[in-house]
Amino acid sequence: MNKALIPLILFMALAGLFLLMLSRMNDGEYNPRDVPTEFIGRAAPDFSLPALHQPERQVSPSQYQGKVWLLNVWGTWCAECWREHDFLLELAGKNIPILGLNWRDEAVDAKNMLVRLGDPFDQVAFDPNSQAVIDWGVYGAPETFLIDTKGIIREKHKGALNPTIWREKFQPYFEGES
């Protein structure tokens, strides 16, 4: 074989590898934005934030002790949250307690969105200055956590919830209950 062909072959092999990786970057473990899910199996961090609808009242995860519940991080600026909203309403219809954590938002905008689309939340904690989100390891919205009766985070989903993910990851925790 001609020795001069070696660099060409090496180049083609590398180019092929890069192309493969590029095409797979948007899914699964090759997606650089998909940070490995941490913080499962740990105690849910506490916070005390004003309620969106009644700012004089405080909302805290400790109010949910003994329940299996969801914490949903959302904001009116987050397009995926609008898309996710219908499914959250569906869950609320099944009496699943969802604590909404309204993040980096204007109270008026947040309230308007709930009036327009319906309110799936048991309570909404208002967090315009990211007091709680870093404690929970949130870096985008929507993000949903499932917390068990002992206050341990059992599941976490980044991005909009949908029926498939619900069935696979979340539903089993509610089956023993009702």
Next chain:
Amino acid sequence: MKFIGIMGFLWLIVGLAQASNAEVYTFDNPTDEQTYQSLTEELRCLVCQNQNIADSNAELAQDMRRKTYELVKQGKNKQEVADFMAERYGDFVLYKPPFKPETAILWIAPFVMLIAAVWLLLRAIRARRNADETARLSERQLQEATDLLSSTKHKSS
């Protein structure tokens, strides 16, 4: 006129410098400040992934800076703050990931590549030296060549 122009330019630079680091944090002692500075340089901003939180102006980076500040203020040392972030965002948040089985290749690969490169270089040097040696003429061949050259010279003159 020129003076005013220069002053205007300086003013602009100062303004830009302030804009890039919007919040001003005060510390109880220089050690805490040092801890804070080095942490913000070693923590990755998760929404603008090739920047640390000191360089990034993303809202998340601001939030992470504030959390870092709060933790330092509470008297947490550098390791404790780094652990706090890694617990929530994974080792990925650390620009200096800890050495463990999953990260071993990150730490070892550069040294393996360096050793391989040195080995290849030494081999190339040795190959060239051998090539030089075979190309060299023996004593007798040299004599013959000189004889040939001188004989042709005699003929032509």
